[in-house]
Amino acid sequence: MIDYILKRILQLIPVLLLVSVVSFSIIYFAPGDPAETLCTGPDGNVNPDSVEKFRDKMGLDKPLHIQYLIWLNNLLHGDLGYSYRSQKPVFNHIKTAFRATFKLSVVSLFLSLAIAIPLGIISAIKQNSPLDVTCMVGASLGVSMPNFWLGLLLMLLFGIYLDLLPVAGYGDGGDLEHIILPAITLGTGSAAVTARLIRSSMLEALGQDYIQTARAKGVSERVVIGKHALKNALIPVVTIVGLNFGYLLNGSVVVETIFGWPGLGRLIIDSINIRDYMMIQGCMVFVTLLFVLVNLIVDISYRYIDPRIRYETAG
Amino acid sequence: MKPQDSGFMHLVTRLEESRSATIGATIILLICLSAVFAPQLSPNSPTKACLADRLISPFTEQKYPLGTDHLGRCILSRLLYGARISLAIGIVVVGISATVGIVLGVVAGYRGGLIDTTIMRFVDATLSFPSIFLAVVIAGLLGRGLASVAIALIAIEWTSYARVARGSVLSLKEQGFVESARSLGARDSYIMTRHILPNIVAPVIVMATLGMAYVILSAAALSFLGFGSQPPTAEWGAMLNAGRVYIRTEPHLTILPGLAIMIAVLAFNLLGDGLRDILDPRQIDQNGNSA
Numbered sequence: 392m393i394d395y396i397l398k399r400i401l402q403l404i405p406v407l408l409l410v411s412v413v414s415f416s417i418i419y420f421a422p423g424d425p426a427e428t429l430c431t432g433p434d435g436n437v438n439p440d441s442v443e444k445f446r447d448k449m450g451l452d453k454p455l456h457i458q459y460l461i462w463l464n465n466l467l468h469g470d471l472g473y474s475y476r477s478q479k480p481v482f483n484h485i486k487t488a489f490r491a492t493f494k495l496s497v498v499s500l501f502l503s504l505a506i507a508i509p510l511g512i513i514s515a516i517k518q519n520s521p522l523d524v525t526c527m528v529g530a531s532l533g534v535s536m537p538n539f540w541l542g543l544l545l546m547l548l549f550g551i552y553l554d555l556l557p558v559a560g561y562g563d564g565g566d567l568e569h570i571i572l573p574a575i576t577l578g579t580g581s582a583a584v585t586a587r588l589i590r591s592s593m594l595e596a597l598g599q600d601y602i603q604t605a606r607a608k609g610v611s612e613r614v615v616i617g618k619h620a621l622k623n624a625l626i627p628v629v630t631i632v633g634l635n636f637g638y639l640l641n642g643s644v645v646v647e648t649i650f651g652w653p654g655l656g657r658l659i660i661d662s663i664n665i666r667d668y669m670m671i672q673g674c675m676v677f678v679t680l681l682f683v684l685v686n687l688i689v690d691i692s693y694r695y696i697d698p699r700i701r702y703e704t705a706g
Numbered sequence: 707m708k709p710q711d712s713g714f715m716h717l718v719t720r721l722e723e724s725r726s727a728t729i730g731a732t733i734i735l736l737i738c739l740s741a742v743f744a745p746q747l748s749p750n751s752p753t754k755a756c757l758a759d760r761l762i763s764p765f766t767e768q769k770y771p772l773g774t775d776h777l778g779r780c781i782l783s784r785l786l787y788g789a790r791i792s793l794a795i796g797i798v799v800v801g802i803s804a805t806v807g808i809v810l811g812v813v814a815g816y817r818g819g820l821i822d823t824t825i826m827r828f829v830d831a832t833l834s835f836p837s838i839f840l841a842v843v844i845a846g847l848l849g850r851g852l853a854s855v856a857i858a859l860i861a862i863e864w865t866s867y868a869r870v871a872r873g874s875v876l877s878l879k880e881q882g883f884v885e886s887a888r889s890l891g892a893r894d895s896y897i898m899t900r901h902i903l904p905n906i907v908a909p910v911i912v913m914a915t916l917g918m919a920y921v922i923l924s925a926a927a928l929s930f931l932g933f934g935s936q937p938p939t940a941e942w943g944a945m946l947n948a949g950r951v952y953i954r955t956e957p958h959l960t961i962l963p964g965l966a967i968m969i970a971v972l973a974f975n976l977l978g979d980g981l982r983d984i985l986d987p988r989q990i991d992q993n994g995n996s997a
Contacts, residue, residue, distance in 0.1 A: 535972035540964030663846035
């Protein structure tokens, strides 16, 4: 097991280096000079002196590969640089934004599992029943529905017509009232994906020989499903949680923008719009590291939980 | 085992086996027809503003069946022309990604060694980024416009084709018919195009169909965020973004373009899922449709 973990981490090193090169160099494809953009006065004039000073201060006058090495070195020391706009450390911005995104993701994740697990199981047990068909049609719709559209529809229904919930905003540090609509918006898509996965995993478990054996022994259907099938069907839930995490992280870009939720998704969109390069790089590195770590943890725990996989590799 | 067995025509003839595939294919056909015949079907110009007719609700005036937007442009016409943009960007992105991905994947799998390692490291690195974050950064920094969106989505999409192509090649490489071809003295390029490629057509068709759904949805999302098509182009995501300002008074500006996106995405998802069921015998077993 430890060998496996070490191997996985070693494999990650070249990939992460490549990720860092991409994150660093991506912004140099962009037209427009950040120094000039940021030193443009309200009258639209650029002051060449302040542009020079800015370049000097931010190290933008050095050759590219030197800039990359300096950036990578700082990165390894946990220093993501300073936001061009606010002049505050990028890491501080990211920390604050991550808190908001994390809160939203956790609520959405619980919401999506609370919807998907029961529906997925019932659909599998009552395969091809009207209930199953309804659930799966609903799942198809949920997968295909643009989350920005769903968000706006919920806003229209609950925020404007029924006037029950605030239309947007973070409220008092992301309180319940403000989190409900963005969490439903984010959670619906992942609930649809999850329900399908749980249904097929449950169907697979129900088709196994040990289920037939249990039934042949005369075990009651309740025990067959609850004890034998369900236990095996829920193993992939770990993977599903990991998959969901990527889904939620990606969804946060749009959902946070619609609902004015001050998380990582909105931070990166705002930073792109004002070409705050340090912030864009910082966000990319942070989000990717997060994503890679979650996937690693999912892989490891999956092997740990499912003895079949563990023994296969040990033997 | 003839390569045509899992080929394109075979799939088409078996399409009716799956209800979802049939429904999906029908809707896609309708969308394609409305895109092609948009000039004939549209009651008005999709881009001509007429401020006197601004913000008309749907089903109230015969001249504008689905109402008008904040600049007095006909919503129905814009939706019909919008189908062109969504389909075009889907076809371009999926076409280029599949070609690039398959070529790199087949080469990586067939050659192995350093070429394989290099290509697959790039795939791994690309897959390490949460896709939408990477897409908004690329699209946002390249400058606004549909070309930037297409480049951003290609940069993400090619990886899945490369992976599948490489995986299939690795398993095919060891099979009898490839070995016989090689022992008969066939060149690598001949084996790759005549023996390997026909055998990965089927999974690629499924991926490309589901990929169309993903690309249409993502392109609309990027346009919605302001990175994609620019005014006055009629694009569904951009229409939704412009319309949401009027959500309180004119909700149809938000509802209709979103509905169009969802129907298009749903159609490709249904077709893709249906095709996968047809191609994957294991899944058919589970559903009890076939022994």
